[in-house]
Amino acid sequence: MNARYLPYLLILPVTLFLCLFFLYPFILVAQQAFYADGGWSLKNFQDVTSHWKFPISFRNTMLLAAAVVPVQLALALLMATMVTRMQKGRDLILYVWTIPLGISDLAAGIIWLAIFEQSGFLNSMMSGLGVVDRPVNFLSYQHPGIVFLAIALAEIWRATAIMLVILVAGIGLIPKEYYEAAEVFGASPWKRFTRITLPLLRPSLQTALVLRVILAFEIFAVVAALGGTLFPVLMGETYAYQFDLLNGGAAAAMALIILAISIAFTLIIMRALRVPKGATI
Amino acid sequence: MAVIEIKNVAKRFGSYQALHDINLTIDDQEFMVLLGASGCGKSTLLRIIAGLETQTTGEVWIGGRRIDHLPPKDRGIAMVFQNYAVFPHLTVFENIGFGLRMQKLPNDEVKRRVERTAELMHIEQLLSRYSGELSGGQRQRVAVARALAMEPDVILMDEPLSNLDALLRMEMRAELKGVLAESNTTAIYVTHDQVEAMSMADRISVMHEGRIVQAASPIEVYRDPAERFVAGFIGNPPMNFLPAEPTGAGQWRVAGQTLKGPDLNRPLEFAIRPEDMTLSDAGLKAKAKVVEPLGAHLLVTAEVDGTLFRAVLDSDLKVSPGDVLTLAPTPDRIRWFDPKSHHAVQ
Numbered sequence A: 001m002n003a004r005y006l007p008y009l010l011i012l013p014v015t016l017f018l019c020l021f022f023l024y025p026f027i028l029v030a031q032q033a034f035y036a037d038g039g040w041s042l043k044n045f046q047d048v049t050s051h052w053k054f055p056i057s058f059r060n061t062m063l064l065a066a067a068v069v070p071v072q073l074a075l076a077l078l079m080a081t082m083v084t085r086m087q088k089g090r091d092l093i094l095y096v097w098t099i100p101l102g103i104s105d106l107a108a109g110i111i112w113l114a115i116f117e118q119s120g121f122l123n124s125m126m127s128g129l130g131v132v133d134r135p136v137n138f139l140s141y142q143h144p145g146i147v148f149l150a151i152a153l154a155e156i157w158r159a160t161a162i163m164l165v166i167l168v169a170g171i172g173l174i175p176k177e178y179y180e181a182a183e184v185f186g187a188s189p190w191k192r193f194t195r196i197t198l199p200l201l202r203p204s205l206q207t208a209l210v211l212r213v214i215l216a217f218e219i220f221a222v223v224a225a226l227g228g229t230l231f232p233v234l235m236g237e238t239y240a241y242q243f244d245l246l247n248g249g250a251a252a253a254m255a256l257i258i259l260a261i262s263i264a265f266t267l268i269i270m271r272a273l274r275v276p277k278g279a280t281i
Numbered sequence B: 001m002a003v004i005e006i007k008n009v010a011k012r013f014g015s016y017q018a019l020h021d022i023n024l025t026i027d028d029q030e031f032m033v034l035l036g037a038s039g040c041g042k043s044t045l046l047r048i049i050a051g052l053e054t055q056t057t058g059e060v061w062i063g064g065r066r067i068d069h070l071p072p073k074d075r076g077i078a079m080v081f082q083n084y085a086v087f088p089h090l091t092v093f094e095n096i097g098f099g100l101r102m103q104k105l106p107n108d109e110v111k112r113r114v115e116r117t118a119e120l121m122h123i124e125q126l127l128s129r130y131s132g133e134l135s136g137g138q139r140q141r142v143a144v145a146r147a148l149a150m151e152p153d154v155i156l157m158d159e160p161l162s163n164l165d166a167l168l169r170m171e172m173r174a175e176l177k178g179v180l181a182e183s184n185t186t187a188i189y190v191t192h193d194q195v196e197a198m199s200m201a202d203r204i205s206v207m208h209e210g211r212i213v214q215a216a217s218p219i220e221v222y223r224d225p226a227e228r229f230v231a232g233f234i235g236n237p238p239m240n241f242l243p244a245e246p247t248g249a250g251q252w253r254v255a256g257q258t259l260k261g262p263d264l265n266r267p268l269e270f271a272i273r274p275e276d277m278t279l280s281d282a283g284l285k286a287k288a289k290v291v292e293p294l295g296a297h298l299l300v301t302a303e304v305d306g307t308l309f310r311a312v313l314d315s316d317l318k319v320s321p322g323d324v325l326t327l328a329p330t331p332d333r334i335r336w337f338d339p340k341s342h343h344a345v346q
């Protein structure tokens, strides 16, 4: 066997698999998106973007990502640093903190619905304490701020752990000697975090952020459970086009728009956190 | 003035006693080498001085000031780490200037000091590179430059040359010694390489199982080992030992021969360095086992009275395995050790 061809031969099964189950459906979706009225056109894109709900759902998706991801990043960094410092019980804490990872997004939405709905925990607690005389419907059009907050909370609760896991692994890869050197040369704990941990964590931060941001643009089930139609998001609209309006072309166009946004942000993150050549651990 | 005083320092890791009651004074601008086998506690002692480890008991003083409760940055020290710890995400310039930046020195002062130390270490052309683009030797220079740029009172080095190849090591050894001699710093240098220790040190502290067994000049450590361990550790090949029985006032019986020694009436151990013997008519009978011509001299591994015994002889001699040599020890180079306490006996 020629050693030059061996690597290609070895990746062939995976490549075939991906072509069959990923690239091929993707091409079909793309075809569907660019196909309307019996010919190639951008009509589907024009239709979906000119719909009155598009700017709202676009803005909502972006706002949610902008509110949730930075909080998750900060929380995940804090938790990861704390876990890394821990001597005993570290694994136990990590397991507990990652429990939400095992819960599906719809289930997470329902859990938080049980808290916020009219007959939910929050209302029972507040009326029990005498703060309100009768249950308030938090998740209604009268309280858009609370709807947003509930969705953001549920998302933060549900999906911070995925960043945490990646960052804990990344911090574990940073040799202890760098911290000792920084300490000897006068870096305070905060400076050690900003001057050593953060820069050396760039590869992990990249992965965590890309993954998290893409997932944030795909938010759907939590919003459906908590906000319903009160809080339209891009993925929800895609679903509506496909299954309520039975407009496959429009749904495909929406899917491609979400993909384009994801790719754009991925490139921005990769660029912003890139590690110069020769500067890796 | 940076005299370092280590007073009764002990360190325990759980139930393991890594250091026992260390007492050591290092003079201002002295180059002190901590020498010992792997695991004897050299790094632990150095890290206690640096403040990266806390001693279980004892005190550390630098320049007349007790510093063992201070954080590393307030101790007036700089350190060169065993694996360099050159920050991979910073350029050589920023690495050397790291400590200066932490002190918030103005930019032009940082630049001046980084460039001066870089020049001293011959790495001025590497300033814009990252550590991933440097060879081991260059990285090592960066680590030293980073420490020197701090203009510290004390510089601590933990086996800084251990990852270099033999040739580069020899080169860096001389260079490092030269640079430090000019810099007026007190240096503590950890190594397990005795050649490095002998060639660089003003004084060597030989460590063994968490204790300092001898702290003296290289030549004294070599000629007059305070303990049997030092005698067996320093020198390549190490000292030879033979049991000795007293036979009268200052008379000793060693491998069937009578030798002059201390006036004591209990068994001792006779010790002699392999190069301190000559072929003669009277002396120890050694049966040659292995003969190694090493160019400059001839290393003969032999057996004396059933004990392994090495001799370094003139390379012109013709010796074959099986020959019986008569080796006369040079009288003033003979040393005696107490077989119980392992201390040297005068």
Ligand SMILES: Nc1ncnc2c1ncn2[C@@H]1O[C@H](COP(=O)(O)OP(=O)(O)OP(=O)(O)O)[C@@H](O)[C@H]1O
Pocket (backbone or CB within 6 Å): B013, B016, B018, B036, B037, B038, B039, B040, B041, B042, B043, B044, B045, B192
């Ligand atoms: N953090 C620690 N926890 C427990 N034991 C330790 C710790 N650090 C060091 N030791 C033990 O203390 C002893 C001395 O270690 P130290 O690192 O000082 O040795 P060393 O002389 O520097 O050896 P080497 O030449 O291999 O670097 C060793 O037996 C080591 O196992």
Ligand SMILES: [Mg+2]
Pocket (backbone or CB within 6 Å): B042, B043, B044, B158
């Ligand atoms: Mg060590």
